Amino acid sequence: MRALRTLSLIRPNMGDWRSSDAFTPLALAILAARTPADVEVRLFDERLAALPADDCPDLAAITVETFTARRAYAIADAYRERGVTVVLGGYHPSALPDEAARHADAVVVGDAEGAWESLLDDFRRGRLQRFYHGDTRRPLDDVRLDRRLFAGKPYVPIQLAQFGRGCRFACDFCSIRAFYPDGVRVRPLASLLDELAQLERRKLVFFVDDNLFSTRPQIDALLNAIKPLQLRWACQISIDAARDDALLDQLRAAGCRIAIIGFESLEATNLKQMGKPWNKVAGRYLDVVKKFHARGIALYGTFVFGYDHDTVDSIRRSLDFALEARLDIVNLNPLTPTPDSPLYARLRDEGRLLWREWWIDPGYRYGAPIFTPRRMSAEQLAEECFTAKRTFYAWRHVATRIARPALQLDAFQTAVVALANHISRQEVMRKQNRALGDRS
Numbered sequence: 184m185r186a187l188r189t190l191s192l193i194r195p196n197m198g199d200w201r202s203s204d205a206f207t208p209l210a211l212a213i214l215a216a217r218t219p220a221d222v223e224v225r226l227f228d229e230r231l232a233a234l235p236a237d238d239c240p241d242l243a244a245i246t247v248e249t250f251t252a253r254r255a256y257a258i259a260d261a262y263r264e265r266g267v268t269v270v271l272g273g274y275h276p277s278a279l280p281d282e283a284a285r286h287a288d289a290v291v292v293g294d295a296e297g298a299w300e301s302l303l304d305d306f307r308r309g310r311l312q313r314f315y316h317g318d319t320r321r322p323l324d325d326v327r328l329d330r331r332l333f334a335g336k337p338y339v340p341i342q343l344a345q346f347g348r349g350c351r352f353a354c355d356f357c358s359i360r361a362f363y364p365d366g367v368r369v370r371p372l373a374s375l376l377d378e379l380a381q382l383e384r385r386k387l388v389f390f391v392d393d394n395l396f397s398t399r400p401q402i403d404a405l406l407n408a409i410k411p412l413q414l415r416w417a418c419q420i421s422i423d424a425a426r427d428d429a430l431l432d433q434l435r436a437a438g439c440r441i442a443i444i445g446f447e448s449l450e451a452t453n454l455k456q457m458g459k460p461w462n463k464v465a466g467r468y469l470d471v472v473k474k475f476h477a478r479g480i481a482l483y484g485t486f487v488f489g490y491d492h493d494t495v496d497s498i499r500r501s502l503d504f505a506l507e508a509r510l511d512i513v514n515l516n517p518l519t520p521t522p523d524s525p526l527y528a529r530l531r532d533e534g535r536l537l538w539r540e541w542w543i544d545p546g547y548r549y550g551a552p553i554f555t556p557r558r559m560s561a562e563q564l565a566e567e568c569f570t571a572k573r574t575f576y577a578w579r580h581v582a583t584r585i586a587r588p589a590l591q592l593d594a595f596q597t598a599v600v601a602l603a604n605h606i607s608r609q610e611v612m613r614k615q616n617r618a619l620g621d622r623s
């Protein structure tokens with residue numbers, strides 16, 4: 184038997200700088216809730232504070248995304264040098280378990296529920312396995328979180344919650360279908376409502392579901408159930424929601440104040456190539472924006488650039504659209520081929536990747552082009568996206584958005600939109616050209 188008295192849960196940053204967009208890491212609260220009560224659990228979130236150099240728990244568990252992989256591996260190596268057993272889990276280790284296993288004693292592929300308990304049991308019995316597989320078809324009927332982990336830490340004052348996992352679509356750049364290949368699972372409403380009832384009413388709730396619109400009956404049930412709670416919340420939702428005026432009315436009535444929509448591209452040819460031709464089903468983007476704004480729902484629009492029909496002009500026109508449509512928050516990113524995506528496989532097979540393993544390559548810089556686009560140079564893609572983001576978040580535009588918003592924002596929405604613009608502006612400037620895992 185091995186002692187398991189102390190467990191460190193770690194959320195790495197992309198590098199060792201501090202971040203202003205640190206939201207509470209739900210995955211680690213899930214691990215904490217599923218750890219026996221006799222274990223002392225500590226959370227170290229590197230986005231908030233430097234990690235202690237002398238932490239020596241019995242077990243360290245690190246959540247890893249592709250952008251944090253290089254940094255996570257360095258942290259894992261340092262813990263192992265101190266003799267600590269290290270477990271890695273999350274999107275990136277699930278995509279590349281063998282790569283992750285070079286830096287860990289055990290790797291969890293898929294969801295934590297079930298796998299984590301087996302792992303802890305094996306650890307205590309001294310028979311830790313190299314790989315554990317969380318079942319991504321397991322019903323979400325015992326999802327629980329221990330939010331005490333976050334107490335007193337300076338996270339962004341937005342509370343995260345999750346109704347479902349997975350998405351009914353399969354866009355070629357997105358990690359979600361690779362991670363959750365079997366589609367969408369939602370939690371029983373009773374357990375979600377119990378959790379929401381514990382949250383602070385005065386703060387925004389952000390549903391992290393990749394697409395809150397799973398099916399019409401499911402979203403109906405959710406909206407009807409949460410309406411009486413009088414929460415104000417944000418969600419990611421597919422654009423087809425805008426086809427359904429009644430659904431938009433219901434969203435607003437149930438407390439939706441900000442919707443995040445993946446517009447992705449103004450070009451129909453690009454939408455087709457990325458597996459998102461349905462993005463036009465709700466009509467012109469401008470009309471979609473107006474429909475949300477007319478109901479007092481602020482919009483966070485996201486765009487990606489670098490598909491085969493994109494030119495420098497496409498990026499500039501998208502920025503113009505975002506400003507003219509008066510989107511409240513925007514993301515204008517170069518397309519990022521994560522290793523779990525069909526996009527990555529295609530670009531690799533076409534010989535267009537400039538960095539094969541960009542996520543661990545010491546030369547790669549955040550925002551730099553990862554592949555050669557067809558109709559502009561790689562440098563133009565990176566530069567134009569950065570310029571578009573800087574322009575959208577230039578003070579003059581931020582000030583106009585807050586002072587003269589397209590929709591009548593209430594004081595609460597104004598505060599959230601102002602905060603989101605401020606954070607986005609800071610992060611755009613902070614991350615660009617930084618080496619992943621940088622220690623300089």
Ligand code: B12
Pocket residue numbers: 196197204205206207208209210211213244245246247248249250251270271272273274275291293294295296299343345357358359391392393516521522523
């Ligand atoms: C909210 C969110 C953010 C927030 C911050 C999140 C936070 N907590 O601070 C903001 C808006 C700031 C953000 C930023 C970015 N994000 Co983000 N984000 C999300 C989102 C929507 C929800 C995250 C979440 O809370 N999920 C719920 C928890 C419960 O799920 P989970 O973390 O996956 O954990 C489960 C399993 O993975 C597993 N697990 C996870 N970690 C571990 C660890 C161990 C030890 C074990 C055993 C198990 C385990 O167990 C959990 C279930 O039981 C996800 C999509 C998604 N649905 O997850 C994207 C997502 C994680 N983001 C993504 C990206 C790309 C980014 C950015 C890089 C975008 C950009 N270009 O700048 C940035 C930078 C992120 C960074 N690393 O610094 C990608 C990551 C893809 C990948 N392959 O890594 C995702 C998956 C979106 C997508 N559709 O592709 N993001």
Ligand code: SF4
Pocket residue numbers: 350351352353354357358359360393394421445
């Ligand atoms: S709709 Fe959004 S979450 Fe779903 S596959 Fe496409 S990009 Fe991913």
